[in-house]
Amino acid sequence: VSSGSNTGKAKVSRDLAELAPRFREAVETAIAACKADGLDAMVYETYRSPELAAAYYARGRTEIPPHATVTNAKTNLASWHGYGLAVDVISRKTGWNKPEEWFAKVAEHFRAAGCRWGGEWKMKDLPHFQWGLCKPSPSPRALELHALGGKPEVWKAVAAAE
Ligand SMILES: [Zn+2]
16 A cells, blocks of 8 residues: 555554564564665554555545555455554655665565565555465455454464464
């Protein structure tokens, strides 16, 4: 999901404490490796609330401009962001305004730390990284586990927590 536009009352969270413990460690490792490699990568967004997911979904649909939609995730639980298992990473200095090669370099460090990159998808999502043991998108099983025990229940299932 890209920047700009208003998100109503919903706020973007970049709090690493909202991530699954092992995923958080991986993100911190990758960001440190980026820094050592001269890449000014920073985490822009971590956990995504239902309100913010709804605001993103409205873009290009009920809220125009933009004319193109920015996400197909109708609720926060349709994306790993809603489970604390995904982050969006941008440049500290220039935000989203970086070439694909820059994101690909960042992705090497995230891959080494056990994460997957949205830049590998057919519908490329360059700033997006998620826990490597997650499926590309949350399955019905993830929803069930979430209903049972919230985020920690899902974290256990994908070995992102004890
Ligand atoms: Zn994302």
